[in-house]
Structure formats: structure tokens, C-alpha cells
Amino acid sequence: MNGAESLLRSLVANGVEVCFGNPGTSEMHFVAALDSVEGMRPILGLFEGVVTGAADGYARMAGKPAATLLHLGPGLANGLANLHNARRASSPVVNIVGDHSSSHARYEAPLTSDIQGFARPVSHWIHSSSSALTVGADAARAVQASMTGAGQIATLILPADTAWSQADAVASALPAPAPARVSDATIEHIAALAQSGVKTAFLLRGKALQGAGLRAAGRIAAKTGARLLCDTFAPRIERGAGRVRVERLPYFAEQVVEFLAGTELLVLVGAQAPVSFFGYPDKPSWLTPGGCRIAVLAHPHEDGAAALGALVDALGAQQCVAPLNSRVVDDLAPNGALDGESIMRSVARHLPENAIITEEASLAMAYSGLSESAAPHDLLTLTGGAIGCLMPVSIGAGIACPERKVVNLQGDGSAMYTVQALWTQARENIDVVTVIYANRGYRILANELKRVGARTDGVHAASMFDLGNPSMDWVALARGMGVEGVRVESGAAFDAVFADAMKRRGPMVIEAVI
Amino acid sequence: MNGAESLLRSLVANGVEVCFGNPGTSEMHFVAALDSVEGMRPILGLFEGVVTGAADGYARMAGKPAATLLHLGPGLANGLANLHNARRASSPVVNIVGDHSSSHARYEAPLTSDIQGFARPVSHWIHSSSSALTVGADAARAVQASMTGAGQIATLILPADTAWSQADAVASALPAPAPARVSDATIEHIAALAQSGVKTAFLLRGKALQGAGLRAAGRIAAKTGARLLCDTFAPRIERGAGRVRVERLPYFAEQVVEFLAGTELLVLVGAQAPVSFFGYPDKPSWLTPGGCRIAVLAHPHEDGAAALGALVDALGAQQCVAPLNSRVVDDLAPNGALDGESIMRSVARHLPENAIITEEASLAMAYSGLSESAAPHDLLTLTGGAIGCLMPVSIGAGIACPERKVVNLQGDGSAMYTVQALWTQARENIDVVTVIYANRGYRILANELKRVGARTDGVHAASMFDLGNPSMDWVALARGMGVEGVRVESGAAFDAVFADAMKRRGPMVIEAVI
Known part of the structure; x- marks a missing residue:
């Protein structure tokens, strides 16, 4: 058993079942170990922001950490923004970052960087393993750290030689940290x-x-x-x-x-x-x-x-009756136009029981009150403000809850940051319907420009909010990554397509042109 | 004049002409100032890795810095991997990162983070402005820092109130650092x-x-x-x-x-x-x-x-004659198959005078010797090993040298990291032909798995290198972002399409299925 196997077996022994990864050469022994160790499901993301965002979504729904697998400092760097969001979500994440072998570190090779420096702003716990003999125990401590408090980011840095050298033990499960009791x-x-x-x-x-x-x-x-x-x-x-x-x-x-x-x-x-x-x-x-x-x-x-x-x-409130949301389907019939309100009315009308809504569109937020009368569901939001979060969160939620429909209400601007998520949705056949609010712009910024008191009506500023030149074609983008897409331009068309989408399984994109 | 205008005018006075950006609310005064200040060209990227990679490419070809404009810590985080590459390229970059206003910083709002912490591993110089009165001078110092030595990353952090408060001066040009002379x-x-x-x-x-x-x-x-x-x-x-x-x-x-x-x-x-x-x-x-x-x-x-x-x-070698590369067009006719060799033969055959080749495909690197006999050109490569670099570098090179054809030889795996670059190529009508080496996999990792001595023939490891399930459709992806794409599957077809592409202007993607 080498260090990589010890690490993987220790993660499994500590309850980690899923690894979202985008590995490179320095993580090859970890990758090889995925085939010799039972109980770890590897899921490839084509960009590290997808990997860390998926781990966040998994943690929010599973209540326990997934592992990531990231390639050196730059791979970690690409995943930082969604680790920032995960940190703000109090999501437990075991964030595993490969490093050069200890004998190679001194040579300042092109990919050498300050991995701990990159990790520090988002990590509650950081450790760099020093030996294949400790890496299993380090993994167990990382899992425990991730489950401390409401949930933490535990970053374990894994020099390549700690993966390829001989190990002799698997760490057994550490006790989960007891929740802190209010006095x-x-x-x-x-x-x-x-x-x-x-x-x-x-x-x-x-x-x-x-x-x-x-x-x-x-x-x-x-x-x-x-x-x-x-x-x-x-x-x-x-x-x-x-x-x-x-x-x-x-x-x-x-x-x-x-x-x-x-x-x-x-x-x-x-x-x-x-x-x-x-x-x-x-x-x-x-x-x-x-x-x-x-x-x-x-x-x-x-x-x-x-x-x-x-x-x-x-x-003495044990017998008190809480005010509950009621189901108001009749009020939710689509009106003519396709806009934030009509989209949310359709979502509320057709959402199946026990779905998961992931929300990253200002127009979805504005009308989220309407979905209080939808069938019972979970709502996941953009906790840390780093856009590009909910496309991958939808992956993780779908992996954690494969029997539940995921509906991702997504702005076109924010969708582009981690657009690669669609490919993983296709590969893993995630049951997620992504609704793109295609308003061809960073609409919220055009508002914020006025709110901060900046005065301009010039073309340069406007160009920084305009996604309409050229317009993205979301049906083509989805197809490019193996996901079926449909474009709709009216409230009635959206209602029909969305209703149909709720009855099917697998990933789909609906481009709602508003 | 507010701080943002002082900053922009000072950048212009110090020779900065281009700003690649992806701003948010905290940078709105900077954005507004783009319309009141002459001489700064703003270019929007839909992901920050595009922004910083473009700044790298611009610097490599222009020999001076562009500015970036990034939104708080997470925006910087998304740009770090390509700043790592820029650092390894010794590219001068003036990296401008918005921050919360100083009065807002204490409230731990969702987007609050350790910006200096994120910046440190990639920056040679970091400064956070403390006043609108100093921000112009800070900008001048940042430009000077970026031009020190072979080229450096200078990160200037700009709290929102230093942008919106009253300023009263524009910093005049600081002297460029004199090159260090060898004794x-x-x-x-x-x-x-x-x-x-x-x-x-x-x-x-x-x-x-x-x-x-x-x-x-x-x-x-x-x-x-x-x-x-x-x-x-x-x-x-x-x-x-x-x-x-x-x-x-x-x-x-x-x-x-x-x-x-x-x-x-x-x-x-x-x-x-x-x-x-x-x-x-x-x-x-x-x-x-x-x-x-x-x-x-x-x-x-x-x-x-x-x-x-x-x-x-x-x-005493003034009169000596250097060995020069010769033009060997006859040897370069395409053979039947479409592979790394035939692609490079076609590139070498048809490359116009004074083109720029950007290279991020292991199969392009392997046959780069063939292009020594192409028409004279510049070759830009992946200096820091953080993939997702040359798609945006091609943007920056095209902005710096609008009269020169850019040919981006790009792996399909690496292209996905900053695939959003295609949109900016379309918006700015960059004269870049992107050749996607579509081998449907992280082929180099499959080789590296053996080279590091990892033993596996299992499906889990193989799945981490396989981009064929599903295959990306690069013609659809390009179209989704407003770029024309063509798929070719034979050496002769590639040769014809590439030859034609060299005679046209504007962005284009050629998906070479190999």
C-alpha cells in the first residue's frame, strides 16, 4: 500500500464517498489508487471552480464533506472563489491539493508556487503532509476539521512522494466533533x-x-x-x-x-x-x-x-401551531410575457415534490417569494457573492441526492464563469434543469452603477455590462458540452417546456430570453 | 475629479492604454471613469482568468503593462492561475483589484476576504490605497514596479471610497526603471x-x-x-x-x-x-x-x-554569420492523416509573415521543430504550467498587435479552462485562428500516469483523463460565443481550411479531430 492508497482508504473509513477532481501529473498516484480502493466515487470537472463548487453543493445536501483533488497551486487557485463561497456556506470540504515531491520542491519548477499562501484565505485548517506514513492520519484529521462547528474548509496538501512512497496503515474513523451546546x-x-x-x-x-x-x-x-x-x-x-x-x-x-x-x-x-x-x-x-x-x-x-x-x-410552546406556507397553484398561471415573475410562477407551479432549487440570478432572487407556494423543496443560494457558484453546486446537490430534481435558476453572466459545469452534468447524467435568465447583460451592475452615485451614460461603461455583443447562444453552448438545450421567448412557451422538463430526467438547459 | 478618474488618468500618463476587466459593484466608479478619461481602452472578459491571461499576452507582445480590473478577492482568485503564468513569463502587469470601502470592511460582508493574502503568491509588489489623494501616485508606482527587472506583477488594491472620494491630482510619469547592466x-x-x-x-x-x-x-x-x-x-x-x-x-x-x-x-x-x-x-x-x-x-x-x-x-564576432532557419516549404505538404505532425506541417506551410503562434497543446509542442521553417513569427508558450493560458494570451497578443495574425494551437482539455476567451475574441474581433487538437482527453496525463510508475488499468483512473464521454463539440461551443467554427477530420481538409483561414481576418475555431 502506498501513501495514496492509505489516504484514500482513510478518507473512506472516515465517511468520505465522493471525490470531485481535476488532477495533474503530481496527483497520478492518487488517481491510480481510485481503482484499487473501494468506496470512493471520482467525478471529473473540466475546471477547478466546478470541482470546488460541486463539493460545496454536495456538502450542503449531504451534510458531510466530499474530497476535492486539485493540481498544485494554480489548480487550487482556480478553485478558490468557490471555496470562498463554500466557506461562507459553512460547508464541510476536504480540499486535497497535490504538490511537487519534497525532493523537487527546491528547484523552482514552472508550477512551483506558495500553495499554503493560496489556501490560507479560504481554509480553516491547512496541513501539508510530510510522509506517506502520516498521510492517512492527516486525512482523518482533515475530515474531522471539516466537520467542526457548522462546517469548515480543511486543506490537505499532498507532496507527490507522500503519495508514491510506502505506507503501512489506514486511519480509522475519528469521532465527529460534538456540536457545541447552547447553555x-x-x-x-x-x-x-x-x-x-x-x-x-x-x-x-x-x-x-x-x-x-x-x-x-x-x-x-x-x-x-x-x-x-x-x-x-x-x-x-x-x-x-x-x-x-x-x-x-x-x-x-x-x-x-x-x-x-x-x-x-x-x-x-x-x-x-x-x-x-x-x-x-x-x-x-x-x-x-x-x-x-x-x-x-x-x-x-x-x-x-x-x-x-x-x-x-x-x-411552553410544544403545542403551538406554526404558520405554514400554503400551496397556491391557481394564482400561478403564466401571464403572456417572459420575465422574472412569469418564470418563477411556472417554476412554482410545476416544481415536483422534494426538488432542490439553486439560485444565482438577481431576477430569480427578486421573485423568490412566489416559490414559497411551490411544492416543498430546498433552496440553495450564493452565500459568498463569488458568481459562478450554483452551476457546480447543482452538480454536487445532484450527486448527494440523485433521486431529487435540481432546478438551477441561473443568470447568463454568472453561468459563464463556470460554464464547464454543463459537461460534468452530462457525463454524470445529473438530473438538473438549468434555466438561463438570458437578459444579455450584467443587469445588476447597470443598476449598481447608479446606486453608487457614479454618473455616466458613456459607451465604455455600458460595454462592461453588455453581454449582447455578441449574444451567447445557450442552446449551442449546452450542445457543445453534451446537454440538450431549448430556447424559449414567451411565458407560455417557458411554462410548457419547463413543465415537460420536470417530467423527464437528466440534464437540460432552458434559455429564457428576457 | 474623483479617485477613480485620478487613477485612470495617472495610468494613462504612465503609458497604460488597455484595461482588461471584469468589474463588480465595488469597481463602478472606475467603470464610470472609463468614459470621462481619454486614452484607456476597456476590454471585457467573462471570467477573470481571461482578463489576467489577456494582460499577460498583451505584455509579452507590447513590452509594457496593461491594467486589469478585478472584483474583490474572489475576482482576483479567479485570475490567479494566469497571473502565475504571467509571473513566470516575466510579464509586466498592473493588476487592479477593487475592495470594499474602508468603512464597510469591518462588517464581514459576504464578499469580504483577505485580498492581500490572495495576491501575495503571484505579486512582486502589493499596495492597498488608503486615500483618493494618493491613488494616482500609487498607480504610477504600480506601473514602475511592473516594469522593474524583466517584468513584474504589481497588484494595486483599490477600496471603493478611494475611487469615489475627491482627488486633486494626476500622477505624472515616473521614470522607467533602467535595465540592470551586466558588468x-x-x-x-x-x-x-x-x-x-x-x-x-x-x-x-x-x-x-x-x-x-x-x-x-x-x-x-x-x-x-x-x-x-x-x-x-x-x-x-x-x-x-x-x-x-x-x-x-x-x-x-x-x-x-x-x-x-x-x-x-x-x-x-x-x-x-x-x-x-x-x-x-x-x-x-x-x-x-x-x-x-x-x-x-x-x-x-x-x-x-x-x-x-x-x-x-x-x-570580435561582429562579422560572423549566424546559422539561420531556412524556409522549406516543399517538405511540408500534408500527408493523409490528421495528427500532430500534419497539423504542424500545414501551419508551417501557410503561416503568414509576422504571425504570432500561441501554443498550449502537447502535440503542438512535440512537432514545434517543423515550424522553424515557417515564415518568421513569434512563438508564445505556457510559461507557468497552469493550463487555460494561451486562449486569453491570444486575445492580449491580438490587441497589442492588431495587424498580425494569431494562430492558437490549443489542446481541447486546456481550452476548456478559459473557454470564455472565445466570446472576447468575437466581441473585439481579434484576428485569431484557434486550432483545437481534439483528442478527447488529457492525453499527457495518460502518459504521465505510466511515467510516475503508477500501476492501474482501471476505469476510475481512465475516466479522469477521458474527455470523450461526452465529446465536446467545438463548432457548437464557438458558435455559442459568436465565433465561427469548422470541424475537420483529415489532413487534407485541415490543410485547406487552415490555408483559407490564413487569408481571412477575425476569430475562427478549427476543431481538428485527431
């Missing part, structure tokens, strides 16, 4: 505050937006009259008909200020107090209303779902 | 060594492979009988018929050892002593023959071309 005193404190008669909102994130946590939050809202809120960009939200209704914070600072106006107590459950996405010359960054008290029920690394359950008990 | 003592020392009768080779890089430097090297070779060599991956080489013949080092370590066997003196001119690209369990990393003396005529930061000129004088 009884905190529960009692928040219970007292929540019953003090002030206008209260709970801002939920992480497990608090899923399953038992979300149901507990619903009971608390029913008991106390508090609002339930979630971030504009939560990693994962269980929503749709029959689920506890949670209000999503709007995107722009001034909208959030209005949205939160009158709130006297903001209780954080795995979330941070809301701040503006960007700073503006004349708009606030800090969005909690003046005079509003902020209290923390659970920090992000703590078990927010359990804390909500304990708070239900403390409030 | 007379060194010239005399090398002259004596080169006449000592030992088997000598000069390894040339940078300006030593262009113009007067290359012609001087030719005279030295004629006088002393020394071999002239260049790295496998030199940033830019003037070659083709009528140019001084330089032998290109082969790629694999054992080939280099054989290639250099018998060399008793290796003189470095802007180059490092050759090392293996990767480390292998049973192959050498250090490739200079045992007993061979290494002498440095010029370090990379020194003026190697001038040193060669001085060496010509010291040797």
Missing part, C-alpha cells in the same frame, strides 16, 4: 426576552432552517408573535408549501432597513446581524435598526436547531 | 570561457530571444561553435525562416538529459538552469549534466540582450 442560561435569557412584549424577530441560518430546527422556530413564532427571518443568501432553506414560513431579507441595504423597521429585538440563531452586501457613499452598512437590541441564541458554531428546541420547551 | 568583468569572464574550447551551450530567455539580442547570440554561436538553446516554455521566441536557429529544450527530464549530454559549459542568459517540470520517483530533477560548468552571463533581471551584444564585441 441553559442562554435559553432562559432568550425566553425571557422573547416574552417581554417587544417586537421580536429571529434571524435563522444553518440547521435552524431545516427539519426539527425550523419546526421549533415555527412554534416559537406562533407562541411569541415573533417574525422568522433568514438571510438573503442562506446556504440551504427548507421551504415551499407545508413548511414554516420564513421571511427572506431583501438584497439592497435600504430595503433591509425598511424591512426591519420597528424591530425591537433581533435574536440571532446561527446568523450574523445583517449588513449591506456592499458599501455605498450614502447608504448604511449596518442594517439593524437603531435602538434594536441584538441577542444571540446560538453562534454559527453552536447547535442552533437544538437551541430552538430547548427554547420551545422553555416557552 | 564588463562578467563579459570578459564569459568571453574567456566561451573561447576555452569546451563544448558550450547558451541558454537564452527574455530579450535574448528577440531582435538584436537573438542576432548577437547568432554571431556568438558562429564564432565559438556554441549551441543556442531556449527553454521548453519561453515567454516569447522570435523564430521561423531567416531567424537565428535556437534549439528548444525537450519537455521530459530524460529527453533533456540526452539533449544536453556532453555539454561542458552552460551559459545562462536570462534563464535558469534546466530542471524537470515534475519530480518523478526514479528520474532526475536537476538536468544539467554532471561535470558541466554553469556560468551566468545575465540574470533574469539584467539586460541579457545588451550583454550578448557586448560579448559579440569581446569575441
